[in-house]
Amino acid sequence: MKSRSRISQEKQIDGTLDNLKLNDNLSSIFDVHIGTWIAGLLSLLSLAAAISWPYVKLSRNFSSHLLEMKNVNDYFIINFFVFCSYTFQYVMTAGVLEYTNPKGFASKKLTDEDRERRKRQIRKELGLGIIAMLINTTYAVTWMYFVEPYLWNAGFFVKRRYSLTWFLLDVIVYGLIFDTWFYWTHRALHESTYLWDKIHVIHHAFKAPSAFCQDAVHPLEGLVQGAMGHYVAPIFFPFHPIALAFFGLFTSCFAIAAHDGRMGDLNHHYAHHSKGKGRLHNFNYGLYWPLWDWICNTRYHDESETKSIKN
Numbered sequence: 001m002k003s004r005s006r007i008s009q010e011k012q013i014d015g016t017l018d019n020l021k022l023n024d025n026l027s028s029i030f031d032v033h034i035g036t037w038i039a040g041l042l043s044l045l046s047l048a049a050a051i052s053w054p055y056v057k058l059s060r061n062f063s064s065h066l067l068e069m070k071n072v073n074d075y076f077i078i079n080f081f082v083f084c085s086y087t088f089q090y091v092m093t094a095g096v097l098e099y100t101n102p103k104g105f106a107s108k109k110l111t112d113e114d115r116e117r118r119k120r121q122i123r124k125e126l127g128l129g130i131i132a133m134l135i136n137t138t139y140a141v142t143w144m145y146f147v148e149p150y151l152w153n154a155g156f157f158v159k160r161r162y163s164l165t166w167f168l169l170d171v172i173v174y175g176l177i178f179d180t181w182f183y184w185t186h187r188a189l190h191e192s193t194y195l196w197d198k199i200h201v202i203h204h205a206f207k208a209p210s211a212f213c214q215d216a217v218h219p220l221e222g223l224v225q226g227a228m229g230h231y232v233a234p235i236f237f238p239f240h241p242i243a244l245a246f247f248g249l250f251t252s253c254f255a256i257a258a259h260d261g262r263m264g265d266l267n268h269h270y271a272h273h274s275k276g277k278g279r280l281h282n283f284n285y286g287l288y289w290p291l292w293d294w295i296c297n298t299r300y301h302d303e304s305e306t307k308s309i310k311n
């Protein structure tokens with residue numbers, strides 16, 4: 001017969017083993033299954049967006065504005081909804097690109113050590129990205145609530161027909177103004193030692209970025225180069241609200257793809273990360289196209305670099 005103290009000792013050991021197993025399981029969840037994390041995050045975001053959706057009021061007239069915000073309650077619900085749906089889009093697009101990337105965490109070409117390193121990097125990118133997304137979407141909804149209705153061009157297309165010519169003009173004006181804003185704010189982040197040390201160095205910590213790196217920035221950089229840049233063009237030119245929302249979404253997808261480096265990276269932003277050397281020895285500051293990099297002679301493109309990313 002076992003003594004009482006022996007039984008309690010065995011229970012203790014069993015309990016410790018159970019705890020160890022639990023800890024092992026937990027740490028394996030945190031350390032290994034980055035794909036599970038991404039899928040879980042997607043489910044959570046889609047659930048949150050679905051729950052808030054019935055409270056989101058759409059405008060009766062999309063030519064004037066998209067979302068109806070009559071009070072602070074509406075403002076917070078829309079804020080929550082826009083954050084969830086935009087973050088869902090970010091995680092989804094970046095997740096698909098990363099999963100199919102030959103250098104991605106799911107690739108069989110990676111050694112175990114490289115895979116772990118890639119997973120650690122994605123966790124960092126994702127964490128920074130979600131914070132930047134929260135600040136960006138809050139700025140966007142705040143702009144829609146407090147500023148947009150009072151601009152000179154508010155409701156410009158309520159009484160005017162939105163033709164193909166207007167749409168093409170919107171594409172050109174948005175593309176030019178956004179990219180000009182992006183190029184010069186990005187240059188400032190490199191030219192100023194203070195801005196580089198305090199802000200931009202965070203984004204450049206990723207020498208071989210994954211698609212998740214799009215928003216892996218200091219929150220202030222995310223705001224200036226994201227939502228603030230998006231709302232510069234509509235101050236000067238009339239934009240149809242649907243076209244403007246589409247441009248915002250397109251810019252986000254474009255920037256995600258630019259960090260993946262395999263497609264749509266017209267100005268070789270991937271090389272800006274991988275080949276650029278620190279603050280001043282850099283190039284390819286524009287996002288969409290190489291217009292300002294050509295004008296200012298800050299363009300670099302190495303065909304073999306693009307090929308190595310694709311293989």
Ligand SMILES: [Zn+2]
Pocket residue numbers: 186190200204272
């Ligand atoms: Zn940079």
Ligand SMILES: [Zn+2]
Pocket residue numbers: 203213214259269273
């Ligand atoms: Zn970047």
